[in-house]
Amino acid sequence: MAIDVTPLTPTLGAEIAGVDLSALDEEQFATVFDAFVDHSVIFFRDQAALSVDQHLALARRFGEVHVHPFERLAPSPDGGGSRGLLRMHTTADSRVAAGNRWHSDVSCDERPPQASILQLHDVPPVGGDTLFSGMYAAYESLSDRMKRFLDGLTAHHSGEDSYRKLFRVETVDPGATWPAVDHPVVRRHPDSGRPALYVNREFTEYMNDLPKEEGKALLAFLLDHSERVDFQCRFAWTRNAVAIWDNRCVLHHALWDYWPHERRGHRISVVGERPAAWRLDHDRVPAEHRGSTVRLTA
Ligand code: SIN
Numbered sequence: 001m002a003i004d005v006t007p008l009t010p011t012l013g014a015e016i017a018g019v020d021l022s023a024l025d026e027e028q029f030a031t032v033f034d035a036f037v038d039h040s041v042i043f044f045r046d047q048a049a050l051s052v053d054q055h056l057a058l059a060r061r062f063g064e065v066h067v068h069p070f071e072r073l074a075p076s077p078d079g080g081g082s083r084g085l086l087r088m089h090t091t092a093d094s095r096v097a098a099g100n101r102w103h104s105d106v107s108c109d110e111r112p113p114q115a116s117i118l119q120l121h122d123v124p125p126v127g128g129d130t131l132f133s134g135m136y137a138a139y140e141s142l143s144d145r146m147k148r149f150l151d152g153l154t155a156h157h158s159g160e161d162s163y164r165k166l167f168r169v170e171t172v173d174p175g176a177t178w179p180a181v182d183h184p185v186v187r188r189h190p191d192s193g194r195p196a197l198y199v200n201r202e203f204t205e206y207m208n209d210l211p212k213e214e215g216k217a218l219l220a221f222l223l224d225h226s227e228r229v230d231f232q233c234r235f236a237w238t239r240n241a242v243a244i245w246d247n248r249c250v251l252h253h254a255l256w257d258y259w260p261h262e263r264r265g266h267r268i269s270v271v272g273e274r275p276a277a278w279r280l281d282h283d284r285v286p287a288e289h290r291g292s293t294v295r296l297t298a
Helices: 026-039 052-062 069-073 135-140 144-150 160-167 212-226
Strands: 004-007 014-017 041-044 085-090 113-122 130-134 154-158 180-184 186-188 195-197 204-207 232-235 242-246 250-254 263-271
Touching: 004 026, 014 026, 026 041, 026 052, 026 242, 041 232, 052 085, 052 113, 052 263, 069 160, 130 135, 135 195, 135 212, 180 186, 195 212, 204 212, 242 250
Parallel strands: 014 041
Antiparallel strands: 004 014, 041 242, 085 263, 113 242, 113 263, 130 232, 130 250, 154 180, 154 204, 186 195
């Protein structure tokens, strides 16, 4: 069957038809991977429910399976064969819903996830969409002066607020240390060679190397900017659909607008590299990835 890749917006996102994710041959995987690099987030409908082993095998096509800090700090006794699998489940009794704020998965890790692969097995009757925002476009649309100002800056990302205070994972020792790390504010994507803004509302706490008030104002601007609607696409889930997004160049937000309904699925992420800074005086976008889709603001 021919593989069909249909872009969702000029900026990011594509829906892919004609593949069975549980049985991708080399050529099909190469097409899927190219679409992942070109569109930053790709969607597949009409899939069968992936078994844990099939889901893990799919993740391993992209790289090493990432183990979430929840699991690193509180390994589940039956975790062996499903290590790396996150069970996403929101019910009428949930106090919080995972991902209900703009973020890049676990950006507080030293080597944060690159791909995240989510399959939803149960979807609410309406609502529960996931929004994605493109960080290539976010960076491209900044003025040259702002790009120069951001050049070489780093920001501090921490899991404390999110994991300790919001999720309050009871199985984790209260004395445990959640991950925290500094990352470049603009990173170079290793596959596309493009610069992407790399801050997010969930994990980025403060900017380094600036007076506190300047850093706060700059970070507030960058977070608002990264969530601009013209950088976004939105996916309305259907049962067993799969989304694969690239945390190095997109943020996402899982909307919790479906209470009291239930939403359930499995996510597996893939370890990425330590983010490398994009440096204006050294880095160039490769010819095949040039061409802005964003009108620059005056
Ligand atoms: C997440 O992985 O952050 C949640 C995504 C979703 O549930 O749509």
